[in-house]
Structures are given as structure tokens and as C-alpha cells.
Amino acid sequence: MTRASEPKVDFALALAHGLTPDEWTSILSILGRPPSFSELGIFSVMWSEHCSYKSSKKYLRRLPSRAEHVLQGPGENAGCVSIGDGLAVVFKIESHNHPSFIEPRQGAATGVGGILRDIFTMGARPIASLDSLRFGPLEDPKHRYLLDGVVEGIGGYGNSVGVATVGGETTFHECYRGNIVVNAFNLGLVREEGLFLAKAAGLGNPVLYVGSKTGRDGIHGASLLASAEFDDSSQAKRPTVQVGDPFTEKCLIEACLEAMATGGIVGIQDMGAAGLTCSSFEMASNAGTGIELDLDRVPQRETNMTPYELLLSESQERMLLVAAAGQESRLAEIFHRWGLEAVVVGRVTDDGRMRIRFHGKHVVDIPVDPVAKSSPELDRPVREPADLRERQKLDLPSLAPEADLPGALAALLDSPNLGSKAWIYRQYDQLVQGNTVLGPGGDAALVRVKLEDGTPTQKGLALAVDCNPRWCWLDPYAGTLAAVAEAARNVACTGARPLALTNCLNFGNPEKPEIMWEFAEATRGLADAASALATPVVSGNVSFYNENSGRAIHPTPTIAVVGLLEPWERHATSFFSAPGRAIVLLGRTREELGGSEWLALRRGLEAGHPPAVDLDHERRLAGLLHAAVAAGLVTSAHDVARGGLAVALAQCAIAGATRIGAEVALADGIRPDALLFGESTGRVIATSARAEELVAMARAAGVPALRIGTTGGARLRIGPPAGAAWIDAALVDLHAIWSRALPRRLEAA
Amino acid sequence: MFAVVQFPGSNDDRDARFALKSVLGAAAELVWHQRAELPAGTQAVLLPGGFSYGDYLRCGAMAKYSPIMAAVNRFAQAGGPVLGVCNGFQVLCEAGLLPGVLVRNHHLHFVCAFVHVRVERAVPIFTSRARVGQVLRLPIKHGEGAYCVPPEQLDELERSGQIVLRYCEPDGSVTPAANPNGAVANIAGVRNARGNVMGLMPHPEHAVEPAIGGTDGLVILGSLVDAALRRGVGA
Numbered sequence: 001m002t003r004a005s006e007p008k009v010d011f012a013l014a015l016a017h018g019l020t021p022d023e024w025t026s027i028l029s030i031l032g033r034p035p036s037f038s039e040l041g042i043f044s045v046m047w048s049e050h051c052s053y054k055s056s057k058k059y060l061r062r063l064p065s066r067a068e069h070v071l072q073g074p075g076e077n078a079g080c081v082s083i084g085d086g087l088a089v090v091f092k093i094e095s096h097n098h099p100s101f102i103e104p105r106q107g108a109a110t111g112v113g114g115i116l117r118d119i120f121t122m123g124a125r126p127i128a129s130l131d132s133l134r135f136g137p138l139e140d141p142k143h144r145y146l147l148d149g150v151v152e153g154i155g156g157y158g159n160s161v162g163v164a165t166v167g168g169e170t171t172f173h174e175c176y177r178g179n180i181v182v183n184a185f186n187l188g189l190v191r192e193e194g195l196f197l198a199k200a201a202g203l204g205n206p207v208l209y210v211g212s213k214t215g216r217d218g219i220h221g222a223s224l225l226a227s228a229e230f231d232d233s234s235q236a237k238r239p240t241v242q243v244g245d246p247f248t249e250k251c252l253i254e255a256c257l258e259a260m261a262t263g264g265i266v267g268i269q270d271m272g273a274a275g276l277t278c279s280s281f282e283m284a285s286n287a288g289t290g291i292e293l294d295l296d297r298v299p300q301r302e303t304n305m306t307p308y309e310l311l312l313s314e315s316q317e318r319m320l321l322v323a324a325a326g327q328e329s330r331l332a333e334i335f336h337r338w339g340l341e342a343v344v345v346g347r348v349t350d351d352g353r354m355r356i357r358f359h360g361k362h363v364v365d366i367p368v369d370p371v372a373k374s375s376p377e378l379d380r381p382v383r384e385p386a387d388l389r390e391r392q393k394l395d396l397p398s399l400a401p402e403a404d405l406p407g408a409l410a411a412l413l414d415s416p417n418l419g420s421k422a423w424i425y426r427q428y429d430q431l432v433q434g435n436t437v438l439g440p441g442g443d444a445a446l447v448r449v450k451l452e453d454g455t456p457t458q459k460g461l462a463l464a465v466d467c468n469p470r471w472c473w474l475d476p477y478a479g480t481l482a483a484v485a486e487a488a489r490n491v492a493c494t495g496a497r498p499l500a501l502t503n504c505l506n507f508g509n510p511e512k513p514e515i516m517w518e519f520a521e522a523t524r525g526l527a528d529a530a531s532a533l534a535t536p537v538v539s540g541n542v543s544f545y546n547e548n549s550g551r552a553i554h555p556t557p558t559i560a561v562v563g564l565l566e567p568w569e570r571h572a573t574s575f576f577s578a579p580g581r582a583i584v585l586l587g588r589t590r591e592e593l594g595g596s597e598w599l600a601l602r603r604g605l606e607a608g609h610p611p612a613v614d615l616d617h618e619r620r621l622a623g624l625l626h627a628a629v630a631a632g633l634v635t636s637a638h639d640v641a642r643g644g645l646a647v648a649l650a651q652c653a654i655a656g657a658t659r660i661g662a663e664v665a666l667a668d669g670i671r672p673d674a675l676l677f678g679e680s681t682g683r684v685i686a687t688s689a690r691a692e693e694l695v696a697m698a699r700a701a702g703v704p705a706l707r708i709g710t711t712g713g714a715r716l717r718i719g720p721p722a723g724a725a726w727i728d729a730a731l732v733d734l735h736a737i738w739s740r741a742l743p744r745r746l747e748a749a
Numbered sequence: 750m751f752a753v754v755q756f757p758g759s760n761d762d763r764d765a766r767f768a769l770k771s772v773l774g775a776a777a778e779l780v781w782h783q784r785a786e787l788p789a790g791t792q793a794v795l796l797p798g799g800f801s802y803g804d805y806l807r808c809g810a811m812a813k814y815s816p817i818m819a820a821v822n823r824f825a826q827a828g829g830p831v832l833g834v835c836n837g838f839q840v841l842c843e844a845g846l847l848p849g850v851l852v853r854n855h856h857l858h859f860v861c862a863f864v865h866v867r868v869e870r871a872v873p874i875f876t877s878r879a880r881v882g883q884v885l886r887l888p889i890k891h892g893e894g895a896y897c898v899p900p901e902q903l904d905e906l907e908r909s910g911q912i913v914l915r916y917c918e919p920d921g922s923v924t925p926a927a928n929p930n931g932a933v934a935n936i937a938g939v940r941n942a943r944g945n946v947m948g949l950m951p952h953p954e955h956a957v958e959p960a961i962g963g964t965d966g967l968v969i970l971g972s973l974v975d976a977a978l979r980r981g982v983g984a
Contacts, residue, residue, distance in 0.1 A: 155859050159890070160800040162760030247803025251757050337783075339757060427859045429890045431955045431962065434764040448961060454767045569960055657863075 006037040006308070017044035018228065023376060030370045038307045038356070038363045042371065045220070045274035045312060046281060049544050052375035055510040056542040059523040063537040064530050070500065070538055071192065077118040077270065078188075079538025080195060081500045083459055083564050087449065088195065090124040091187035093132070093465070093504045093560045095543035099241040100182040102234065104149025109157040109244040111184045113316050116161060117270035120253050121319065123196040123260050124188025127433055128447045129158050130465045131168040131184050132504070132558045133424075136177030138416055138745045143172075146180055147424075148746070154184070155427040160246035161253065165428035166436055166445035169465055172416045175473075178548025179230055183504040183558045185465055189449060196260060199267035199322070200283035200291055200348050206328045207280075207291055207346035210335045211252050211271075211318035213301035218242035218275070218314025229509050229547035248317040248340070255338040256319065262334070264327030271318040277311045279320040280346075281354060285372035293346035295358040307358040322348060382520050383513035391474050394594050394608030402673035405646075405726045408602055410737055412643045412677070413650060415601055419741020420655075441655055442574035443490035443639045446565065460568025462496035464488075464561055468642065469554035471595045471610035476518045476555045480525030481613040482681055486641055487561035488533050492622035493637040493684060495571045495629025496563030501530060503540040503559050508552025510544045518555040526557060532615035533622070535561055565629075572629050572637040572686075575656030579712035581635065582691030583662060586621060587683035588704045589645065591670040597642045598677035617682045617703070624701040625684065633694045640683035646676040646718060646727060648685055653716050654735040661731050664709035664718045672726055676718065687711055751777035751977065752791045754821065754837075756812045760799035761834065761954055768954040768970055769795070775974045782815035792977035793830040794821050796837025798890070798952060808851060808893050809839035818844055830874045830976050831946045832969075835891055838938075838948030847941055847948045848906065849898035851891075855931025859892035863962075864929050866937045866951055867917040870910050874976040875940065875947045878968045884921045885914075885965040887951035889929055889937075894950040896932040896939070903933055914938035914949055 007013060014024045017040060027035055027043050035043060045051055053060065065073035071088055072080035078092035096111025112129065119126045131154055136143040147170075158165045163186065200207065220240050259265055267287065269279040276298070284291045295310045305313075323331050328344055335342035349355070354371075356364035385391075402408050412418050425440035437460060438446035444464035449457045466487040472479030488498040503526060508515040530537050546553045565571055593599050594608020628634040640648040645666070653661055666675055688694045691707055698705030716734060719725035751769050755762045762779055769777035777795075780788060787794065802811035812818065818840070825831045825846055833841040841847040854860060865886055868879040879885070898906065906912050914937040917923045928935045930950070938949030953966030 152858075159859060159861075159892075160758070160760075160803060162799060245803070247758050247800060247805065250760070250800070250803075426862055429760075429859075429861050431861065431888055431890060431952070432760050432764065434767060434955055434957075434961065437961055450767070454763060454771060456771065 009034050009037055009040050014040060018048060019044055023047055031366060036363055038311055039366055041308045041312050042277050042364065045277055046371050047375050051274055051278055053542055054376045054378045055380050055544060056519065057377050058379060059520060063523065063527050065536050065538060067536045070536050071195065073538050074540060076197060077121045079500065079502060080122065081538060082192060086192050088190050088192050089187055089461060089562060090119050090122045090190055091185065091502055091562055092118050092539040093183050093185035093502045093558060094541040095504050095506055096182045096184060097180060097506060097543055097546055100150055101180050102237055103241040104146045105153040106241055106243050108150040108153030108182050110242045110316055111182055112154055112157040113244045113249050114272050115184045115186045116163065116249060117272065119186045119188035120256055121196065121268055121270045122190065123194045124190035125257055125452065126163045126186050126188040126253065127435065128445065128463060129163055129165045129184065129186045130463055130560060131165065132465045132467065133170040134176045134181035134469065134556060135172050137172055137174060140177065144746055150182055151424050151427050157244055157246045159429040161250045162432050164430050164432050164436055166430055166447060167440045167463060170421055170424055173469065173554065175554045178551060179546045179553050181506050181553065181556055185560045187461065187463060187562060194260065196265065196268050198269035198283050199287040200289050201266050201287040201322065202348055203350045205266055205322050205325050205348045206344045207293065207348065208321045208323055208328060208331065208342055209298055209345045210321060210342045211340055212245065212248050212315060213299040213341060214310060214313050215301045215315045216305065216309055216313060219309060219312045229545040231549050242314045242316050244316050251338040251340055252317050252319065255335045255340055259331050259334045262330065264324050264331050266322040266324055268319060268321040271320060273314065275312060275314050281368055281372040283320065283322065284354060284368045290349035290351045290353045290368055291346055292349050293356045295356060297343050297345045299341040299343055307363040380510055380516045381513040382517040384517050385514040391607060392609050396591065396593060399603065401671055402602060405672060405676060406729060408598060408677060409646050409650065409727055411601055412597055412647050413734060413738040414741050415597065416741055416745065417597060418643045418647055420739045421742065422739065423742040423746065437568060437571065438494060438573065443493040446494050446568065446571055448568050458567040460496065460565040460571065462491040462494040462563040462565055464490035465558060466490060467556055467558045469556045470606055472522060472557060473554040474595050474608065474610050476521035477525040478610050478613060480522040480557045481529045481615065482610060483557055483559045484526060484529035484533060485613050485615065485618045485681055486639065487559045488535055488622055489618060489639050489684065491561045491563035492625040493572060493574060493639050494565060495626060496565035497626050498533060498535045498561050498563040498622060500538045501535045501559055501561045502538060503557060504543065505540065506543045506546050506553065506556035506558065508547045515552055522555055522557045529615060533619055570630060572634050573656065574638040575636060576652045576660040576687055576711045577636045579660050581687040581689055581711045582707055583664060583709040583711060584686045584688055584691055584694055585683065585706045585708045586686055586698060586703055588680065589675060589678065589683065590680045591674045592678045592680050593674050596644065596677060596679045598644065598673065611680045613681050620702050621682055621684065624698055624703050628694055628697055633688050633690050633697060634686045635689065636687045638685045640685060642679065644677040644679050649718060650716055650734050652685055654731055654738060659731045659735060660711050661713035661715045662709055662711045665721045666708060666718065668720050676726065750788065750790045751775055751793050751795055752780045752787050753777055753795045753797055754782060754817055755779045756782045756801035756815060758800045758802055759797050761952065762797040765795050765797045765954040768957040768966065769974065772957045773971060773974045775977065780817060782817045785816045785820060787820045787824055791824065792980050793973055794824055796833040796840050798835030798837060801836055801840065809836060809843040812840045813844040822846065825946050828945050830973060832875065832973055833948040834952055834954065835950055838950060841946060841948045846946050847939060848902055849896055849939065851893050852895045852897050853893050854895055860929055861890040862929065863888050864951065865917050865919050865927065866914040867921050867923065869912050869915055872913060872940060872944055874945060875969060875972050876913060877972040877975055882921060884917060884919065885968055886963055887953060887965055888955050888962060889951050891950055894930040896936040898933060906939060909942060911939050911942065912936055913940050913947060
């Protein structure tokens, strides 16, 4: 075999690998010698921002992650939370922003594949996916192409593996023109005793490689693509994007779950970012052991692969598992039956070192912990952006009032941010596994829990993902509070009790003090909100370097909350469920237009303070919704968010399978545009057949509640208590505008 | 007993078993595609939805070579009831057990949505629980679901009453707007000339519970269970 000669390892090559001078010095002191080329590759990926969290560790440590029901917090492949009766859910959200911008279809597809593996690695069967997507303006043909490709990628992968995509969010903003955001969430179901961890325990136990063969794709995806910002030459990084094969993933899910059920697996880890390297180091480090690997045994689909390539490849649909001694052939038989590779590639050792052989020679011999655990931790400088006060300036009295209230509602419903997202979610299988009670298009999805043997249960899981990046740009602390509050409120709108959350923190270049300040403020908000709402942070992901040519995206801390509803049959829908019901507004409307969609769309301004968040109120509101739905007092509940009360009422009326109108009277007192389009937090539009009881229950719970109207008819009429209506529109017209918002922009292309 | 065939890449196999077993109370088991024979006592076969072999090459094109398909073929030749849903329909067409083919949706996108279909024939095995003209609300989820046959074959299907379901408006009228994928003559489901093999793109197994997709799927699966029971008694 002709083996390409390896480059000479020196300081310059280390810098080209993205390592810093300090890190190079650390490597020399850890090894007591210069690293081999393969070793340099290992350090560069393990210490990359993407794998080591070196800029964010300090802040992530402050997040609340403990609670009685939390079985596994951050640090594993995903978080795990008990849902009672011996059952648990495993969930996480993760970014795939840079690959999706370079190659939208494969980038998004492998994002879904990666998050699925994080879930079934832990022994859980993936049952529901969400996604949170951010693009530039749709007027830009590139972003129509990106949206089309990302949606096709998510659908193409998720549909093929047989996991329902039950919800998500998609918004558009100029700040994502050079760097889109693609965050994929998945949740799986596991029996508590069936939880698997990434541990290479048991001296002498065999290490098995299972799944697909290894190729040259995705080398340095984690270090060079995910841990650096974009510029004009970024398209050249296309080869660092992996290629996904959902069919193999589907077989891998079934084979892994079957193999896990045999009891022959000690530990298991997926080969995601930094492939074989990251998975083996993490497993050894978690167990306090070492591993000896023989690269010649790694199944390969290309010839003449070097050790460097084998170690750093991010080829998809591969797992590393440690079997109990003697179980290897029994396990391999299962994987072979599913048409997958299964090869013993090494053994667990007890000396805390990673020894990797290739053609009989050791190409890697380094201590595990200094690479995996003692990776660098940075305390990067933080500085409040110089223009922050300027951003937050908004003089409401001098702001011209909205002269055309019906026109403003129509414009908002027609905007890509608020229009129907059916064009997107119709491309996703929302139903497979047969548990989707509430699918995409509402506040939260609701998924019934069925046992592995098919026995249905009374448990339902409510899932929602949210973030308002504009608010986070105006005030990252308040914006993140609002993101957690909104996701929890959306879950509560179904009647479920929020249990825990996962987060994907998408930010710019952490080397800039202003970005680091945004990050520090956002994580402070996340910690405060998660504590106040008793939704511990059980898993998460940080994505830095979301910049292009020096311009960062808005801070985008995506929050996904998971809630439990039992029995699930008793739930509320987000749209009006029947005519003749009283409409009750829960929460208080303030004169707040800062950071609103109305302000951006109708005044071209992104300014002001985002609406205030009252976490105590949010907690009471969530408790009230849970109790009121359980008592049968609430049949529909919809969160008031982007676009304010008028948009929320319109969504209630037109989003269901049957359109149901409403007549609504809102107390005067604040300017009508703020009343209709202001985005005060902590509000929910509830409908009830027993409004007096609901209002009494709300007052007892300390939640403001006001009867504002009645459902019915084919029009939406909103006005003051006396006098002419502000808005009086036929539902058929509102629906036409709202449902065409995306298609009319995408099909015109 | 129902044999629900499990190909690598089948996704709705468990859901079909759930519908038959947990909802309709019929015996049903998953049957691995590598088996050469159907289990003893098989009264009906269901080929489920999904992406058998990743739908690589062409939907259903690889699955037809699975060992179990020879047994399914023999079972069908002997008059045994066989239902193919979505990918199962594609497999049956590829295997020559049903006329026609399923091609890419005319809008080129995968589509998941609840649609309405009109029952064209109240045939013994598959729609005995329905009345002619009844409108069912069922979900579809496919990228390649546009049913396609040459015009002369379409005439033959029409004449011989092999078209069982057509996409329609909620009121039962068959219109171009109600056609979600570009299928010829709005065809959503067909059967073979003998009447014992049927394929349909909508998913009856995802409409078997009142609060999860409604119960219109039971019209079709229930008819099949009735037929299997009758067959079981006769056998």
C-alpha cells in the first residue's frame, strides 16, 4: 500500500489546525514530546470549541440541572427525565448551522441523524422531533434555496427513519443572511432501568465498531467548519459536510435497541463530531479507563485511508460500543441481520491511556483525561456592546399610531414570520408511530406515550421550542427569560406540566467581547428562568462562530421545554374548539411595543426594550392552565406571542380544521396599536364553557383573567367595549392571507 | 392471524400491528422479510408503509426480491387477502401483484396531510364495512404516491371496478383540487382483478383512535379483519 507521507508536525501546523499557541504548549507538556500527526489531529478536534466548550464551560456550570425527576443531566449524550411508572424520556437539541448553510440538504439531514443517535445511544427509542430554523429574507433567492433544501433534508431523513416531526418554529431575519440556524430536537422513550451511558468499563471488554463503513467525509467538520466563522471562501469547506443515509440509521436504531435488550452491552456512544476519536476518548474518560484500538480493523469504504483520516472522519451512522466479554458474537449477529457492520476494533484497558495501532505500529499513545477532561477552559473578556443603549431607545409617545389597524393585521398575517408554516411541516411525516395528538401548527405538540410492546398509556408529552432572537439582541438577559417562559407557557397551554428543558445557544464569535457579553447575559437569563419555572436544564449544545464576514447573527438561545400531561385525553387545543364559548384573556396587557413584529414591519424599527417578563406570574399561569385543563374548564388555550393579541386571536380562529370566528371587546386605556399588536408576555387566550369558574380559579391563583368575548360565526371582530370595531374581517380572507404567506413567496421563484 | 411484513426500512409496521391487534382485537405479528414462508395460520398479509431498503433505486423495487415476497405471491395466488399501504402498495405494484406504478408527486414534495377519499366499491375483502360513496378522512404521507397507468389500462380498471378509493373533497366530489399528488383519475386505492389484493396510499393504520387521527381507518382495516375471520372459519 502506498501511504501518503505525513506532514511534519510543528507549531505552524498546529496553528493551521486551529490550535492556539497556549494549547500547543500544553500539548508539549502533556506528552513530553511533539505529537504525531494523528495525535495533533486528535488534540485539534477534542480541544475545538465545538467539542470542548472551552469558551462556554464557565457559564454552563451555573445552569440549574438537578431535580428529583432528573435521571441524567448535562454531560452525557442527552438529558433524561423520569415521567413516572418506571418510564423516562431522553431529549436534546443540537445545532447544524454551518453544514446546512454550505450544503442545506445534507447539512440538515445529518443534523437530524446526529441528534437521533444521541437519543438512541442512551437506550431510548426516538419518538418525536422538533426543529427550529432561522433564515435570511425570502426575497433573497439563496434563502429560498436554503429553506427548500433544509426542509427537504429534515424531511428526507426524519421521514425515512420513521420518527415523527411534530412541531417547530421558523423565522426570517436579515441577520441570518450570511449564517442560517438549523437546530434539531429529538425525544426518545426508555424504561428507567434501560438507560445506557457512554462508558468504556470493564478491563479487557471488547470494543465494537457498528454501523456504516468509514469514509473520508466530514473530516474536521467539528474543528474547521463548526468552530470558525464564515467568510467568502467558506463554500470551499463543502467537503467537511457529512453525507447521511437514513436507511442505515433506521436499521441502526432497530439493531441497537435489540442489542441493548440482550443485556450484553456495557456502554455505547455514537460517533458524531470528531468521529472515532471523540467517542473513544469520551467513553474511556467517563469510565476512568483506557482503550486500545486497532485501526486496521475499522470497516472502510475507501482505500488507502490514513490513521489521521480514520480517526477524524465524521462518516455518519456509526457507533462505538463496549460489550461484556464473551457477548461480542451474539451482538454482532444482531447487527449483521440488519445489514450493518459489527467488528471488534479494540479492548478496554486500565491504564488511562489511548493507544491506537495502525499497520502494527502505535500511531497514538496519549493519556485520556488530559485530552477529554482537562481540555482548556477560557475566561474570555466580556464587554457590553457600545450601541446597546441606542438599540433600546424607543420613545413611544412620539411613535405615530397605526392608522390602518385591519391593514396591519393583514400585513402581519402575511409576513413570513407569522404566516402559516404548513408549507414546511406538510413535508414532514407528523404521524408515524401513531401517537400524535397535537401536531405542528399550534403552541406545543402533544404525543401520547406507547410502551415498546405497543401498549398505550395515559401519559402524554407536550413539546415546544421557542426563541425571539430580536428580543435577545435588544436585551439578551430579558430575551432569554422570555424564550424559556414562552416555551414553558406553550407546553402549559396543552394542559401539561413543564418538566425540564434543553437548549441550543447560537451565538457569534466568542473571541469578541461583545458576543461573549451576550452569551453571559443569555446564560444568566437561562439560569434564572429555569430555576424560577422549575424546569432544570438537562442537556444542551453551544454553537459559536455564527458569523459571516464579521457580522454576527442575533443571539439565538433556542429553548425546548418538555411537559407531561396525564391523562393525555384531557388536553386543550391552541385553536378555538367550539362556537359559543367564552373567551378569557389570562395575564395583563401593558403598553409595550418594543421589539415587536408590528414595530419592525410597520415602522421599520427594531428598537426598545423587549416586554417585561414576570417569572412568578409565569409559574402561576402554568399551574393554573394545568389545573384548569384537568378540571375541564379550558378547552382551548393559545399563547399570545409574536404579533400580539390580534394575531393570536386570528390564529385561534383560522388555524383549526374548522374555522370558528369570534367577537371580542378589549378595554380601552392604552393605545389601540399596543393593545392589538403589543407583545406583553405571560398572556394566554383561553376558551371555556364555564367561564365564571375559570375566572374564579384564575383569581384564586393570582392570575389576572378577563372575559373578552365569545367564539362563533365566520368573522373576527375586535373592538372597544362601545363604538366601531377596530378590526372586522371575514375568516376566509384572513385564512387566505395567512396560508399563502410562504407559498406565494416560494412559488413565485 | 395477520402477517405484517417487516422489511428493513419499514416504518409503519408496528402501527399496523397496533391497529389490528390493540384496536381491532385481531391476532397480528411482525414477519421478518428474510423468512421464506409466512407463519402457519396466516389469514391475511399486510405490507406496511415506510422506506423499504431506503427506497433506493425505486420505491419497492428492492423489497420485491426479499424472500418473503415469494411466499406472499403464493399466498395471493391462492386467493389470500393482501393489503399494501403506501410503501406496501409500491411493493405490490413492483411485484406485479397490482397494476400500475406510483411515481413522484406532481409538486415534487413529500406531503403529509389528512385528505378525503371516496369509497368507489363496497368490495368483500377491503371495504365491506363501507357503503359506496362514503367519504373517509385518512392521512397520506409520501413523496412518490402519484398512481399511474396507461389510458387503456385505466379504462379496464374503471370497467372492471378495480378502483376502490379516489381522492375527493369533503363532500365526496372528485375534483383536481382534491388530488394531493397528481394520481390519474384521483386514484388513491386499487385492487387486482380477482379482488384479493389491494393497495392504497392513505394510511388507515393512522386513523384508528378517536383523538389520534380519527377512526375512518377502521372501515378498511375492519373490513379486512372481517374477511380474515371469515376465511379463518372457512379454512
